Amino acid sequence: MDWRYTIRLPNGMRETDNIAAPTIELARQRLEARGGEILEVKKAPKEFYISDLIPGATGVTTRDVVIFSRQFSTMIDAGLPLVMCIDILGSQAENPMFGRVLKRIKARVEEGASLSEAMAEHPAIFDKLYSSLVLAGETGGVLDVVMQRLAEYMEKADSLKSKIKSAMMDPAITVVVAVGAVVLMMTMVLPAFKSMFSDFGGTLPLLTRKVMALSDWMVANLLTLFLGGVAIWIVWALIRRSKKGHYITDKIFLYLPVFGSLIRKTAVAGFTRTLGTMLQSGVSIIDALDICSESASNDVVAEAIEATRTQISEGRAMVEPLLDSGVFPPMVCSMIAVGEQSGALDVMLTKIADFYDDEVDSAVDGLTSMIEPFLMVFLGGTIGTLVIAMYLPIFDIINQVG
Numbered sequence: 001m002d003w004r005y006t007i008r009l010p011n012g013m014r015e016t017d018n019i020a021a022p023t024i025e026l027a028r029q030r031l032e033a034r035g036g037e038i039l040e041v042k043k044a045p046k047e048f049y050i051s052d053l054i055p056g057a058t059g060v061t062t063r064d065v066v067i068f069s070r071q072f073s074t075m076i077d078a079g080l081p082l083v084m085c086i087d088i089l090g091s092q093a094e095n096p097m098f099g100r101v102l103k104r105i106k107a108r109v110e111e112g113a114s115l116s117e118a119m120a121e122h123p124a125i126f127d128k129l130y131s132s133l134v135l136a137g138e139t140g141g142v143l144d145v146v147m148q149r150l151a152e153y154m155e156k157a158d159s160l161k162s163k164i165k166s167a168m169m170d171p172a173i174t175v176v177v178a179v180g181a182v183v184l185m186m187t188m189v190l191p192a193f194k195s196m197f198s199d200f201g202g203t204l205p206l207l208t209r210k211v212m213a214l215s216d217w218m219v220a221n222l223l224t225l226f227l228g229g230v231a232i233w234i235v236w237a238l239i240r241r242s243k244k245g246h247y248i249t250d251k252i253f254l255y256l257p258v259f260g261s262l263i264r265k266t267a268v269a270g271f272t273r274t275l276g277t278m279l280q281s282g283v284s285i286i287d288a289l290d291i292c293s294e295s296a297s298n299d300v301v302a303e304a305i306e307a308t309r310t311q312i313s314e315g316r317a318m319v320e321p322l323l324d325s326g327v328f329p330p331m332v333c334s335m336i337a338v339g340e341q342s343g344a345l346d347v348m349l350t351k352i353a354d355f356y357d358d359e360v361d362s363a364v365d366g367l368t369s370m371i372e373p374f375l376m377v378f379l380g381g382t383i384g385t386l387v388i389a390m391y392l393p394i395f396d397i398i399n400q401v402g
Contacts, residue, residue, distance in 0.1 A: 073147035276349030
């Protein structure tokens with residue numbers, strides 16, 4: 001429970017903040033131990049979190065956690081006490097929501113919980129991978145090293161996601177703007193031209209008549225088209241929400257032309273980097289594979305990893321079930337086999353992840369260079385056809401007047 005206190009420090013300054021303690025008596029004892037005169041201690045008002053309004057939202061970014069991990073690693077390496085590190089970082093956090101979370105973690109550690117247990121209570125910020133690695137660092141006495149590895153892992157993983165998102169953003173924006181322009185022309189501009197052409201009389205060119213007919217149909221069915229689009233989106237969301245539907249669509253994604261290769265390479269890079277980081281930090285391969293399965297972005301990949309974990313626990317080598325799954329490329333399986341035989345599996349996994357990060361970069365660049373010309377031709381042809389259809393009757397009128 002949190003208590004709101006006000007104390008007068010030995011230097012005469014007042015300090016008002018929250019302190020966590022099971023009872024108000026224990027809160028007073030902790031404040032007395034700090035020195036100073038206690039002026040007031042009362043139950044703190046309930047703090048607001050963005051997750052209270054939006055389930056799953058935290059308001060904490062990957063950058064916040066990366067900065068915390070690096071600073072925490074440096075402070076632990078310098079010999080500062082654990083609670084003091086969390087207290088300093090919580091009070092200096094740029095993101096106030098993250099600062100409040102760190103204060104809660106500090107309070108739980110003061111109550112006797114381990115750092116990994118306290119972090120595991122905030123899974124939306126510190127996922128199972130993070131808390132498991134922190135546990136391994138606590139157990140092995142290498143928490144500073146583990147936090148540094150976590151920061152590097154999160155930076156590389158976030159960089160990979162950002163590259164893919166940024167590469168897809170430009171084509172997506174282009175499509176949205178172009179579709180909006182076409183709809184605007186078909187529903188507002190062309191009907192205005194139609195009334196103008198009807199005043200001149202005569203027969204309109206065939207292309208203009210066809211475009212006008214399409215415009216009339218769109219205007220008459222605009223609400224139906226909108227509701228149809230919403231219905232398709234809802235059906236898709238329901239399919240992705242169901243376990244079977246999510247698995248089937250994930251399997252389809254893996255075998256899509258062009259995009260399937262990118263998804264597969266991204267999954268391989270994520271799996272090998274996660275597993276390599278955990279093995280380097282001292283997590284057992286069974287536990288590491290379990291976490292990799294839970295954190296996989298594709299259900300088919302997650303199923304292959306889970307099958308690998310099950311068969312490893314039965315005594316088989318890691319490479320055999322990975323190869324049998326058909327999800328991981330033979331080259332990856334061969335490199336993992338070499339890593340297993342040489343006793344340097346963690347190092348080999350990191351090299352595979354670095355290689356596939358570069359592969360994803362190349363695939364994204366190739367996909368972007370292929371999509372952009374196609375979009376330009378398609379959108380230019382569509383809008384050009386509409387413009388020509390509008391101006392053909394005007395040219396006919398000018399010729400007749402001439």
